[in-house]
Amino acid sequence: xxxxxxxxxxxxxxxxxxxxxxxxxxxxxxxxxxxxxxxxxxxxxxxxxxxxxxxxxxxxxxxxxxxxxxxxxxxxxxxxxxxxxxxxxxxxxxxxxxxxxxxxxxxxxxxxxxxxxxxxxxxxxxxxxxxxxxxxxxxxxxxxxxxxxxxxxxxxxxxxxxxxxxxxxxxxxxxxxxxxxxxxxxxxxxxxxxxxxxxxxxxxxxxxxxxxxxxxxxxxxxxxxxxxxxxxxxxxxxxxxxxxxxxxxxxxxxxxxxxxxxxxxxxxxxxxxxxxxxxxxxxxxxxxxxxxxxxxxxxxxxxxxxxxxxxxxxxxxxxxxxxxxxxxxxxxxxxxxxxxxxxxxxxxxxxxxxxxxxxxxxxxxxxxxxxxxxxxxxxxxxxxxxxxxxxxxxxxxxxxxxxxxxxxxxxxxxxxxxxxxxxxxxxxxxxxxxxxxxxxxxxxxxxxxxxxxxxxxxxxxxxxxxxxxxxxxxxxxxxxxxxxxxxxxxxxxxxxxxxxxxxxxxxxxxxxxxxxxxxxxxxxxxxxxxxxxxxxxxxxxxxxxxxxxx
Amino acid sequence: xxxxxxxxxxxxxxxxxxxxxxxxxxxxxxxxxxxxxxxxxxxxxxxxxxxxxxxxxxxxxxxxxxxxxxxxxxxxxxxxxxxxxxxxxxxxxxxxxxxxxxxxxxxxxxxxxxxxxxxxxxxxxxxxxxxxxxxxxxxxxxxxxxxxxxxxxxxxxxxxxxxxxxxxxxxxxxxxxxxxxxxxxxxxxxxxxxxxxxxxxxxxxxxxxxxxxxxxxxxxxxxxxxxxxxxxxxxxxxxxxxxxxxxxxxxxxxxxxxxxxxxxxxxxxxxxxxxxxxxxxxxxxxxxxxxxxxxxxxxxxxxxxxxxxxxxxxxxxxxxxxxxxxxxxxxxxxxxxxxxxxxxxxxxx
Numbered sequence: 001x002x003x004x005x006x007x008x009x010x011x012x013x014x015x016x017x018x019x020x021x022x023x024x025x026x027x028x029x030x031x032x033x034x035x036x037x038x039x040x041x042x043x044x045x046x047x048x049x050x051x052x053x054x055x056x057x058x059x060x061x062x063x064x065x066x067x068x069x070x071x072x073x074x075x076x077x078x079x080x081x082x083x084x085x086x087x088x089x090x091x092x093x094x095x096x097x098x099x100x101x102x103x104x105x106x107x108x109x110x111x112x113x114x115x116x117x118x119x120x121x122x123x124x125x126x127x128x129x130x131x132x133x134x135x136x137x138x139x140x141x142x143x144x145x146x147x148x149x150x151x152x153x154x155x156x157x158x159x160x161x162x163x164x165x166x167x168x169x170x171x172x173x174x175x176x177x178x179x180x181x182x183x184x185x186x187x188x189x190x191x192x193x194x195x196x197x198x199x200x201x202x203x204x205x206x207x208x209x210x211x212x213x214x215x216x217x218x219x220x221x222x223x224x225x226x227x228x229x230x231x232x233x234x235x236x237x238x239x240x241x242x243x244x245x246x247x248x249x250x251x252x253x254x255x256x257x258x259x260x261x262x263x264x265x266x267x268x269x270x271x272x273x274x275x276x277x278x279x280x281x282x283x284x285x286x287x288x289x290x291x292x293x294x295x296x297x298x299x300x301x302x303x304x305x306x307x308x309x310x311x312x313x314x315x316x317x318x319x320x321x322x323x324x325x326x327x328x329x330x331x332x333x334x335x336x337x338x339x340x341x342x343x344x345x346x347x348x349x350x351x352x353x354x355x356x357x358x359x360x361x362x363x364x365x366x367x368x369x370x371x372x373x374x375x376x377x378x379x380x381x382x383x384x385x386x387x388x389x390x391x392x393x394x395x396x397x398x399x400x401x402x403x404x405x406x407x408x409x410x411x412x413x414x415x416x417x418x419x420x421x422x423x424x425x426x427x428x429x430x431x432x433x434x435x436x437x438x439x440x441x442x443x444x445x446x447x448x449x450x451x452x453x454x455x456x457x458x459x460x461x462x463x464x465x466x467x468x469x470x471x472x473x474x475x476x477x478x479x480x481x482x483x484x485x486x487x488x489x490x491x492x493x494x495x496x497x498x499x500x501x502x503x504x505x506x507x508x509x510x511x512x513x514x515x516x517x518x519x520x521x522x523x524x525x526x527x528x529x530x531x532x533x534x535x536x537x538x539x540x541x542x543x544x545x546x547x548x549x550x
Numbered sequence: 551x552x553x554x555x556x557x558x559x560x561x562x563x564x565x566x567x568x569x570x571x572x573x574x575x576x577x578x579x580x581x582x583x584x585x586x587x588x589x590x591x592x593x594x595x596x597x598x599x600x601x602x603x604x605x606x607x608x609x610x611x612x613x614x615x616x617x618x619x620x621x622x623x624x625x626x627x628x629x630x631x632x633x634x635x636x637x638x639x640x641x642x643x644x645x646x647x648x649x650x651x652x653x654x655x656x657x658x659x660x661x662x663x664x665x666x667x668x669x670x671x672x673x674x675x676x677x678x679x680x681x682x683x684x685x686x687x688x689x690x691x692x693x694x695x696x697x698x699x700x701x702x703x704x705x706x707x708x709x710x711x712x713x714x715x716x717x718x719x720x721x722x723x724x725x726x727x728x729x730x731x732x733x734x735x736x737x738x739x740x741x742x743x744x745x746x747x748x749x750x751x752x753x754x755x756x757x758x759x760x761x762x763x764x765x766x767x768x769x770x771x772x773x774x775x776x777x778x779x780x781x782x783x784x785x786x787x788x789x790x791x792x793x794x795x796x797x798x799x800x801x802x803x804x805x806x807x808x809x810x811x812x813x814x815x816x817x818x819x820x821x822x823x824x825x826x827x828x829x830x831x832x833x834x835x836x837x838x839x840x841x842x843x844x845x846x847x848x849x850x851x852x853x854x855x856x857x858x859x860x861x862x863x864x865x866x867x868x869x870x871x872x873x874x875x876x877x878x879x880x881x882x883x884x885x886x887x888x889x890x891x892x893x894x895x896x897x898x899x
Contacts, residue, residue, distance in 0.1 A: 073762055105765035112763070117756045120775045122853060131774070132764045167854040183764065 126164030342366030590887030709758030
């Protein structure tokens, strides 16, 4: 804990004090096509009891592999090729399968990444927590059940017997993660590997789960290796942060050291990419407000089978501005976006886009408007036809407005516009011939943007466009959007659950909860003087508040 | 739940009716007529009066639609009619031949399942890589070899060369083993393929990773998680397998010269004995529909995500595919295998 920090600040070896876990020169390689590909290079760090060390880095940096190596759960093709891991007086890297089994769950346990797929859908959740007890204790069935009840109380469940008997599909994501935490602490471990424990959860739920982990480790002096891509989470929760890049631990230090005086160039780049740290041009909100509205929504309702997904929202979006809608899952923000782009009909209320009332338009009636309003999704890959190459993907919206003609003639005629759209999205023209499957997440999102731009729309609806991306890639995409808006005068409707991003890029913001807008206004007003309790709660839940100085 | 069952019952009746009608039309358009064949046979000793009575009785001189309505009415009153070739009651013929085929299909299913489970386990859990490869090859092999080839090989080796089993049916259990193993081997192909893929997919699920992290060994995880999760797609496939078993029985019974529904349908189709063929079609359709109905009822007991009320039944089917996650392709593949080889479609209607 603090002792370690004070005695050797930022030391890679974390010397001083007692050590729970010592990782020395760990090398891990994956066997790919009969050849060993080194993945981790000389990783060395240590953890004291009760300490939280966060491993941060982008996807592919090796942070999850490090976590799995400590648990002895590398994938079948992975192997430790050098170095050693010592836990108390046991050398883990020399352990037999049987030795591993007795250690896992009892001394070292895991809180997994995605709670929605980490529980067996066919078994009651209580039984799944009980597993740890049946494997590592001599308790009889009744004692185990009582123990599970206690664990459920510890993780904050009230009706414990009901919870015990429920199946995973009857629980929300946050509740599932509580179950998994209960299962991880059932064996009273000394060390917990938390592998992106909150990445799929809403901000307020994320805060509850992280608070719970914090609380548990304080109570039991459990050490935690927190694997995360979210620098905010690391800043809030860790005693020390290890920054990983390409399988190397490039820098270790306290949050203050990492964020205020990063040493390694990669750390500097990573820290610089945090949304509200990047240079944001000051926006003249007042000027925006004087422009004419391009989208006017009045008392919009949309219900699915009796339940209201959107229950009476009203807002205006002005030309050239970025209007953000924030909220947690199920708040109705994506449904609102779907109504705006004509993918679903409003139940009642009125919606007008560019002066045209679209409330009663079916898909065919909406079609002419698609030249002017386009949507970009969170996960572009699933919205691409798998047989299409990039050229076809970008061409698709154009084709909808062109008379049918021979494919080669059409492709020749469209070539210039597609290359222009790709260039606008900062992709080289040569990408046209590649297949989306070969591209990285950021490149795919650029292709999706190019596809939206090809018809030269006036409005872009961006539905969580950067949530699936690494922080530095996300920053690049935001920069791209920023430039496009400046050059082309685009209007953005930005749908997001990430308040830090919203704060950085929006002019106006609407906060949604249970299908209603609980607060809206200029971004500075909403963020610095939130009037609704829900907004205050959301703001309080932002990870890394000390980081972004909200 | 009650509404669901009633709805399924109505569906089952509709399927039975469709199968009946379809086979009626198919057999009517075939050239020739069993009754006239019998009258005009050289060894027939019938007087013209007798011939007339026979024609009147079967009504084969009446318009087709009238025959159809009459037969259908008979069906509702529980009367399947009489065989044209041997004059016995159709119902009697069916009950006489059903037990033999049921034994064959039943034992065939057991052998097929056991074989499929063993192969699937070996594919997934064998220690040596080459062993896995060998076993991965088996399901495809057993599905691609036609059933009569397997039957003839087994017969030649075990009956004629080794004399382990009798070459014809002498109503002993030993005589049943070879034909049942033949049918079983054939149906085990798709079962093994789907089961081994579903075990593989289940093992790669994150929740299995979590189980490992709890310190559980392979055996524990298999018992607690893998078994039930991998059974889901098998259950769906089982409904199709019943049809396959009955179709396989037709060929197997011919190869092994066993009495049974298979033999009965072969002779009845050859002699255009319409009432008997209709009876068999109805019986097999009823079995098929019943088995699929039972699998649908059993599903929610294995998978708590599926509830059998009227609102969710449609979603249940989609859910089921989602539960199999990625197994859709394998199911289609398995269904394709069935389609390609089904020797007598009548048995599956």
